[in-house]
Amino acid sequence: MTSLAFSLVTGINHAMARLVDIWDSMGIMEEQRVERMETVKKHIEGLLNDMITEEEALRHRIRANIITFQKQLDTLCLEMSMDPYKMEEGLTVLQIEKNLRLRVEVLTKEKGERLKELHRLQQQDKELCVELCVTPYYIPTGSMPSRTQLQELREHIQTLSEEKKSRAKVFSGLREDIRKLMEEMGHEPETSLEKESVGHDEDIFLLTHENIKALKLLLSQMEVKKESLTNTLAELKERSMCLWNRLDALEQNCSVFQESVQGTLSDQITQWQGEVDRLTDLQKTRLGDVIEKVRQELVTFWDKCNLGREQREPFNAHFCDNNFTEELLALHDAALLKVKNYYDQVKPLLEALQRWEKYWALFQDFEKKANDPNRFSNRGGALLKEAKEKVKVQKMLPKLEEELKKGVEAWEKDQGSAFLVQGRRVMTYISSQWEEYKQQRDKEKSERAAKGEITTPFKTPTKRAHGGINGPTPNKIRKVLGLGIARVQTSYEGRILCFGTGTAD
Secondary structure, eight states: OOHHHHHHHHHHHHHHHHHHHHHHTOOOOOOHHHHHHHHHHHHHHHHHHHHHHHHHHHHHHHHHHHHHHHHHHHEEEEEEETOOOOTTOOOHHHHHHHHHHHEEEEEEEHHHHHHHHHHHHHHHHHHHHOOOOOOOOOTTTTTOOOOHHHHHHHHHHHHHHHHHHHHHHHHHHHHHHHHHHHHHHHHHOOOOHHHHHHSOOOTTSSSOOOHHHHHHHHHHHHHHHHHHHHHHHHHHHHHHHHHHTTTTOHHHHHHOOOOOOOHHHHHHHHHHHHHHHHHHHHTTTTTTHHHHHHHHHHHHHHHHTOOHHHHHHGHHHHHHHHOOOOHHHHHHHHHHHHHHHHHHHHHHHHHHHHHHHHHHHHHHHHHHHHHHHHGGOOOSSSHHHHHHHHHHHHHHHHHHHHHHHHHHHHHHHHSSSOOEEEEHHHHHHHHHHHHHHHHHHHHHHHHHHHHHHHOOOOOEEEEEEEGOSSSSSSHHHHHHHHOOOOOEEEEEEEEEEEEESOOOO
């Protein structure tokens, strides 16, 4: 700086020296030289004053800019939810002004980008919220979103986009299921919802929870209607089968008709209904044969249900009526339907009773074999196998009786009526079977006693003194055992243990 000022003074001195030389050569007088030097002085002072004024003005503008930029920067930081800008220490005015100006430009640009992105994101959010019928992400109108708010808005839009895809998939699936059900049933859309459901316009529905519930309800209604039509079709098929059997229809003709039935459920129902009507009309011309077949089927189900005479008696008058009319056929059909329904209700109990009767028959068979002396001639482990099977049967019978008792009690409590087997309570029936078995056993025992067939119990030989045996020799014992091997007979009740040979007591 000092060398520059010295150079400036030296330059002025050289310029003044040249001016003096010029004035000397021109012969300008001293007074005129002074005037001219004053003029030079004024020029130099004027130029410097102008420069000083301009620099003062520049300094003032810079300071004013600093104040303005600082205010703008504070406002931007506040609007954009940023920390206040901290200036570095030791900077000149020009550096401060430059830093503030650049920072304002960066934040102003970022502000514009944020506003632009906010507008774009809010537009997406608005469209998604309208489709999904949800509340948009809230950012106060006219405010500047922070970076956190913009990120939350992006995540909100991402969530809504995924929800839209999920709901669209649900909507598409529901509409496809409804469309298929309508096609299977041959159902023509009636309501506006049904028409919109089967339409091909994918954007006709807003993806709202209410619309999803409406479609689910419609799908449920279609499923109920399909189930109803399916049940109706099954009933018509069963009715047709029954009529074919009653009318002795050719199996080939039945198969041809079944193969000819095609189309939707409604179409199939119409075709099967026509066949039922045709067979019903044909049945009217052959009432006698039809009623006799119904009676045969009725007796079959009575027997399956183990119905006693008292339970069959109320229908006896109609069963023996030979005045074949449509009213009589209707009564037989009603009775058959009633006993079939009863059979379906008690089928588990009947199956349990059949299992008990199966083991009861095995038990009686084992008891008969026990009285057969020839069974001891069967070697090869068959006797041991028979004994194991008998033990198994004896264990199963009380278990099955207990299960049957509990099942019957639960059924009677639920139905409010008694479960009868041949007109008797089931446990009474089982007790009677045991009583009959005991009486038969006592009768056989008495008959054998009358004939003198009861043998004395077998006694175990005792040892003789000094290693001998009192009584028969081992060879003689073998001969005695050859006449009848000692056996153990155990009654079902587990109370009688009889050791003997030959025929049991």
